[in-house]
Amino acid sequence: xxxxxxxxxxxxxLKRAYGKIPTSVAVITAVxxxxxxxxxxGSLASVSLDxxxxxxxxxxxxxxxxxxVDEGRFQVNLxxxxxxxxxxxxxSKRRFEERFAEGTWTWSSQCLPQLNGCVLWLECELHExxxxxxxxxxxxxxxxxxxxxxxxxxxxxxxxKLGELDAKHIQMVQPHNFQWSLY
Numbered sequence: 001x002x003x004x005x006x007x008x009x010x011x012x013x014l015k016r017a018y019g020k021i022p023t024s025v026a027v028i029t030a031v032x033x034x035x036x037x038x039x040x041x042g043s044l045a046s047v048s049l050d051x052x053x054x055x056x057x058x059x060x061x062x063x064x065x066x067x068x069v070d071e072g073r074f075q076v077n078l079x080x081x082x083x084x085x086x087x088x089x090x091x092s093k094r095r096f097e098e099r100f101a102e103g104t105w106t107w108s109s110q111c112l113p114q115l116n117g118c119v120l121w122l123e124c125e126l127h128e129x130x131x132x133x134x135x136x137x138x139x140x141x142x143x144x145x146x147x148x149x150x151x152x153x154x155x156x157x158x159x160x161k162l163g164e165l166d167a168k169h170i171q172m173v174q175p176h177n178f179q180w181s182l183y
Contacts (some may be wrong), residue, residue: 001127020164022158027090028056029105029113033069036100036113039064042157044076052142053127065136065145069129074140076122079155080148081164083117087155109144119154121146145153163168 009017039058047053047134052153054076058065068074079087089099100113110123124140131137154165 004156012158019159020158022156024060025079025116025155025157025162026056027077027079027086028058028064028068028074029077030064030068030071032071033113037064037067037096038077038090038099038107038113040087044078048138051127052123052145055137055139057132057137060131060136061133062136065129065138067127068138069136072126073110073112074124074126074138075108075110075114076120076124076150076158077115077118077139078120078122079115080117080119080129080152083156084162085116086115087162102154104157117148117152119152129179 018030023042024038024044026041026044027038028041031037034159039062041056041058043055043057045055083169086103091097104116105113108115108121108123113121114121117133122140122142123144124142126138127141128139129136156163156165
């Protein structure tokens with residue numbers, strides 16, 4: 001008796017499958033040659049507490065990611081409910097001057113573009129980057145973390161749609177606080 005051959009899913013099937021993985025929505029900002037730059041990512045992940053690291057992925061053809069590598073630092077702007085326009089604005093092919101012309105932003109303590117109204121901001125220095133598949137993984141060491149408004153709810157991407165994650169309406173599956181156990 002032989003096993004059935006493994007069927008490699010098509011790109012369309014993979015996109016549909018990956019769409020069932022809820023992700024955060026963040027705009028990564030930096031400065032290149034004195035100009036604010038930024039892009040939307042849905043791949044933000046916490047990596048480590050010691051040292052404090054976060055990661056995100058960008059297409060390997062992304063000039064923005066290449067410039068972030070050149071500059072060596074970046075800001076994570078975790079978008080909140082109501083900032084859907086910023087998600088689309090920074091995911092567009094528009095020039096950076098046009099992306100930053102709309103919406104409000106300020107300079108962070110590390111002189112990085114910080115979008116107003118976000119759930120969370122992380123100022124990072126580049127810790128590592130590497131090519132993985134058709135993407136580049138960028139890992140940043142967190143230098144400063146700043147929370148947004150207490151009532152801000154994060155914007156999420158799920159099944160090709162933007163939505164909100166509202167802690168007041170999450171049904172808890174355990175009656176106590178869960179702590180990850182790392183082996």
